[in-house]
Amino acid sequence: MHILLVASAFNSLTQRVHAELRDRGHTVAVELALPGHSLAEAVRRHAPRLVLAPMLRTAVPREVWSAHTCLIVHPGPMGDRGPSSLDWAIHEEADLWGVTVLQADEEMDAGDVWASVPCPVPPVAKSDLYRGEVADAALEAVLCAVDRFATGTYRPLGQGGPEGVPVRVRPYLDQSVRRIDWAEDSTRTVVRKLRAADSQPGVLDELLGGEWYLHGGHAESELRGRPGELLATRAGAICRATTDGAVWIPELRARRLPGGPPTFKLPAVQALGEHLPALPEHTLPPLPEARDSTWTDIRYREDGDVGFLSFSFPGGAMSTEQCRRLLDAYREACARPTSVLVLGGERDFFSNGIHLNVIEAADDPGAESWANINAIDDLVEAVLTTTDRLVVSAVGGNAAAGGVMLALAADEVWCRSGAVLNPHYRLMGLYGSEYWTYTLPRRVGPAAAERLMREALPVSSASALRLGLVDRVVDCGPQDFAAETGALAARLAALPATASRIAAKKRDLDGQRSVAPPAAFRERELARMRRTFQDPDAPYHALRRAFVTKERPRHTPPHLGADPVAPPAPASSGARVTGTAQHGVPSDGDHWYQEG
Numbered sequence: 001m002h003i004l005l006v007a008s009a010f011n012s013l014t015q016r017v018h019a020e021l022r023d024r025g026h027t028v029a030v031e032l033a034l035p036g037h038s039l040a041e042a043v044r045r046h047a048p049r050l051v052l053a054p055m056l057r058t059a060v061p062r063e064v065w066s067a068h069t070c071l072i073v074h075p076g077p078m079g080d081r082g083p084s085s086l087d088w089a090i091h092e093e094a095d096l097w098g099v100t101v102l103q104a105d106e107e108m109d110a111g112d113v114w115a116s117v118p119c120p121v122p123p124v125a126k127s128d129l130y131r132g133e134v135a136d137a138a139l140e141a142v143l144c145a146v147d148r149f150a151t152g153t154y155r156p157l158g159q160g161g162p163e164g165v166p167v168r169v170r171p172y173l174d175q176s177v178r179r180i181d182w183a184e185d186s187t188r189t190v191v192r193k194l195r196a197a198d199s200q201p202g203v204l205d206e207l208l209g210g211e212w213y214l215h216g217g218h219a220e221s222e223l224r225g226r227p228g229e230l231l232a233t234r235a236g237a238i239c240r241a242t243t244d245g246a247v248w249i250p251e252l253r254a255r256r257l258p259g260g261p262p263t264f265k266l267p268a269v270q271a272l273g274e275h276l277p278a279l280p281e282h283t284l285p286p287l288p289e290a291r292d293s294t295w296t297d298i299r300y301r302e303d304g305d306v307g308f309l310s311f312s313f314p315g316g317a318m319s320t321e322q323c324r325r326l327l328d329a330y331r332e333a334c335a336r337p338t339s340v341l342v343l344g345g346e347r348d349f350f351s352n353g354i355h356l357n358v359i360e361a362a363d364d365p366g367a368e369s370w371a372n373i374n375a376i377d378d379l380v381e382a383v384l385t386t387t388d389r390l391v392v393s394a395v396g397g398n399a400a401a402g403g404v405m406l407a408l409a410a411d412e413v414w415c416r417s418g419a420v421l422n423p424h425y426r427l428m429g430l431y432g433s434e435y436w437t438y439t440l441p442r443r444v445g446p447a448a449a450e451r452l453m454r455e456a457l458p459v460s461s462a463s464a465l466r467l468g469l470v471d472r473v474v475d476c477g478p479q480d481f482a483a484e485t486g487a488l489a490a491r492l493a494a495l496p497a498t499a500s501r502i503a504a505k506k507r508d509l510d511g512q513r514s515v516a517p518p519a520a521f522r523e524r525e526l527a528r529m530r531r532t533f534q535d536p537d538a539p540y541h542a543l544r545r546a547f548v549t550k551e552r553p554r555h556t557p558p559h560l561g562a563d564p565v566a567p568p569a570p571a572s573s574g575a576r577v578t579g580t581a582q583h584g585v586p587s588d589g590d591h592w593y594q595e596g
């Protein structure tokens with residue numbers, strides 16, 4: 001079936017819907033709903049059989065829904081209405097939520113229901129929930145609705161009537177409701193408010209005489225102080241006292257002044273800069289033990305012969321400093337007596353490569369880009385050259401650019417079924433590094449590597465498996481991924497073949513070193529990256545700025561609007577067709593859950 005996706009941005013869910021529909025043999029095009037562009041005209045041009053809106057913040061014009069069946073994905077259970085569904089779900093501590101596919105109608109969220117799927121609400125931030133449980137439920141609902149539509153006979157359920165569900169319309173969740181009262185609010189309340197607003201819009205607050213949006217929030221169990229007082233720093237985050245404890249806040253964004261330049265998120269310590277008073281730095285050891293009582297972005301645990309080094313950086317972005325700390329932890333983990341080391345395994349983003357915000361804020365972004373790319377390359381090199389144990393990348397959430405290549409450096413790549421991979425760089429104007437010229441062709445073959453890079457399209461987990469980009473798809477929910485990978489890793493460590501694989505690994509690497517040393521790949525990649533970083537006119541600098549400041553694209557990027565014919569679905573396995581189109585250039589990060 002020919003399906004047109006209409007979206008406010010080609011965001012994570014739209015990417016996943018696109019990839020998974022094409023996996024099932026549909027032809028799919030995307031049209032971004034942008035100011036100054038007629039949606040009706042675009043729909044006429046595409047002439048789809050079905051219009052589907054995975055993430056649309058504006059109403060579908062009557063002209064469109066009266067001529068075509070238009071299905072809207074609403075991130076709430078049946079009867080829920082309003083623009084801040086997930087925010088309210090977290091704010092009100094719902095433990096069960098859902099996603100409903102509705103037919104577009106005169107009134108927003110009031111149309112007939114084509115499918116509705118429930119999902120749990122674990123204690124995580126909104127964007128994590130959105131990319132995890134909500135995305136899984138949305139896919140199930142979308143695929144069910146598309147199948148029902150394809151029958152030509154299915155009659156969607158009306159929302160009203162005697163058998164209808166109770167309707168609950170909730171307003172936009174604004175800052176007056178989100179506001180933290182530091183003199184009154186407990187840690188639990190503060191964390192809940194921060195989670196409901198993360199990653200966007202954040203909670204607007206006053207701090208050290210300035211106005212800041214607070215992003216992210218994690219309870220601290222030991223540090224105490226006067227409510228509202230800043231207590232400590234750790235890895236770029238600040239710790240602030242509540243009435244009964246304290247919370248760690250990793251990132252801040254300055255409130256934009258009227259007429260002032262756009263602001264963007266930065267690690268809290270960097271954002272506050274000289275305004276920050278002298279505070280104790282509460283560092284953890286390089287290999288922090290996995291425990292819940294305090295916040296750390298890197299954790300380690302061991303279970304028998306298996307080490308688990310997990311990490312979780314906001315937005316999947318890895319700054320120079322974060323790469324270096326992770327490399328230190330990786331080296332420590334490699335000093336432990338394990339035969340399998342699992343890298344990753346947390347929920348949400350695995351990695352999205354170098355930290356474009358930190359680079360943008362640097363005095364010399366070119367120099368910081370260079371430092372960051374070398375720091376991530378050092379980490380990749382350490383993984384690539386580990387010969388005394390098997391390394392497994394456990395990709396629990398989405399990954400892009402250098403973040404995908406970091407995963408590929410391991411001996412095996414395991415990926416959660418709901419993950420979307422973007423194994424390319426060109427939308428950021430980069431040639432790419434992280435040893436991709438070494439690892440990617442080795443995994444998928446030179447032709448597929450070239451195609452992935454050129455097309456710059458996201459890839460579903462099923463397609464990634466079919467391509468050989470990953471070795472295993474772990475079919476589970478986000479909350480179960482760590483336990484599932486733990487069990488698989490224990491089995492891997494117990495296999496008699498594992499010891500011989502480790503021995504063979506060393507021989508192979510020694511053999512490769514004499515033929516085509518990995519270092520030579522890095523050198524060639526970095527020579528091209530350096531030219532880009534040093535050239536102020538290179539598109540990378542403008543693309544990065546636009547990405548960081550969330551500029552809206554002026555039009556639908558051509559590679560999304562095009563309607564490539566989906567390759568035929570192979571008969572075997574659930575993995576059928578390669579994924580599809582990528583982000584507009586650049587992403588405007590426009591989500592349902594963002595403040596306007």
Ligand code: COA
Pocket residue numbers: 010011012013127199200265314315316317318352353354355356357358398399400401402403422425428430547548583587588589590
């Ligand atoms: N540096 C800094 N921030 C990044 C980032 C990076 N490399 N990658 C993602 N983020 C942030 C986004 O700004 C966004 O922040 P927000 O939640 O505050 O809005 C958040 O992570 C999620 O990204 P978003 O673009 O909204 O998610 P998406 O699912 O729509 O798209 C990507 C995901 C990875 C395709 C897109 O973020 C992207 O293209 N990132 C850049 C990848 C890259 O070029 N890396 C550098 C080369 S190694």
